[in-house]
Amino acid sequence: MIACPKSRFVLELENLTPAFTAAPIMHANFATLWRYLKTFTSLSNGGDIILIVGPSNNGKSQLLGLLTKHIRETLYPFVELGHVPIIGAKANPSRDSRMTPKQLIRSLLEDGGHPLFDPQRREQAGFYPRENRFSEDGLLGNLTELLSRRGVRYVLIDEGQAITRTKDPQFAATLMESLKTLAGSDRNLVVCGGYDLLEPALSVRSHLAVRTIVLHLAPYELTTGLTEWKRILKTLSTTPKLEGLGRVFNDSAQMLLTESNGCxxxxxxxxxxCLSWCSAQSIPFDKAALSERRPTKLQWEVQRKDIADGIDQLHQVDWEAGAGGEVTLIGLAKKKQAETPRTVPRPKKQKPFQRNPDRFPGVR
Incomplete structure (x- = not known):
């Protein structure tokens, strides 16, 4: 038995630290999900899919890093030689700004230390296979074997919203469903990303939707989150880089909450x-400086719209009493889909050359 090893992906996640504090601030929304994950991982016996969604820059990857450390140190502190309990990958568009299954599978094989895909092992062996040598079926077979031989218990995927970067939404749903196989009888899958994940994961394939547990790392609302936001600012004001700015933060709390969209x-x-700007301009850090460095209209509105659309998709089902007193479970009212204009079929392509061309039509 050896101490639980760290893969490259796990090491990268655990090295994520906030800008001003040594560890993530345990504010209310973050701490609730952290306690939930610790309890759930101790109860789960495999086959679960956890979807962590939320707005950009709200601590999802840091939450994933805390989860990997908890799994290594608490659940699997010692493992057999050659076993890797946690592997993971970042979902990145790889071809024509689209997500492909092969890219994600190769990343998982590399992180799991497969000898044909691990860059360090390939360099030591001096063996460099061609990039297009392996088909998708072959890669899936290698991944299935690796999950068993390496004793993988958790598969983590970060930046999961890139899975939706496809030309066809149905393909994104199919790709999400193919990831379902990573959650085996003794293995769990955790996917972390933006709100774009919700539709392909929950609204297309029933086999995937009913096995998925959705956790929302929510931003703070502009009307009810001011008290907790002030507590976050107070914690930040005690750090060395922000020491002495407590009064400025308290006076600017509402402005910072609104302009940061609660993230x-x-x-x-x-x-x-703002700190860098004040240093460059040799001006004091105050409310006027914060106002001068406000986000652009495009930045603020695009995140605000993303949050509004995501929260709208996260509405829960509800119970409704009918006219006869019966109680029924209802969901969201289905929106009428706009009728798409009928596309005119393209003309059939003609052969580029005639069989017996008349090369001199004017001469008879």
Missing amino acids: VGVLERRLKD
Whole structure:
């Protein structure tokens, strides 16, 4: 038995740290999901799919990093030689700005240390197979074998919203369903990403939707989240880089909450930007400086729309009492789909050359 090893993906996740604090701030929304994940992983016996969604820059990857550390140190502190309990990959568009299954499978094989795909092992062996040597079926076979031989218990996928970057939404749903096989009888799948994941994961394939547990790392609402937001700012004001700015933060709390759309990661980036600007301009860090470095209209509106659309998709089903007193379960009212204009079929392509062309039609 050896100590639980770290794959490259796990090492990268656990090295993610906030800008001003040594560890993620345990604010209310973050701490609730963290406690949930610790309890759920201790109860799960495999076959579960966890979908962590939320707006950009709100701490989803940091939550995933805490989860990997908890799994390594608490659930699987010691493993057999050659076993890797956690592997993972980032979903990235790879061809024509589209997501392909082969890219994700290859990334998982590399992180799991497969000898044909691990860059370090290939360099040591001096063996460099052609990139197009393996078909998708062959890659899937290699991945299935690796999951068994390496004793993988958790498969993690970060930046999962890239899965939806396809020309056909149905293909995104099919790709999500193919990931379902990564959650075996003794293995769980955790996918972390933006709100774009919700539709292909929950609204197309029933076999995938009913096995998925959705966790929402929600931003703070502009009307009810001010108290917790002030507590976050107070915690930040005690760090060395922001020491002494408590009064400025308290006076600017409502402004920062609104302009950051309630996202802690966006707040940290704003503070880094303003600190750098004040240093470059040799001006004090105050409310006027924060106002000067407000986000652009495009930045603010695109995230605001993303959050509004995501929360609208996360509405739960409800019970409704009928006229006769019976109680029925109802969902969201289906929106009428706009009728798509009928496409005119393209003319059939003609042969580029005639069989017996008349090369001199004017001469008879």
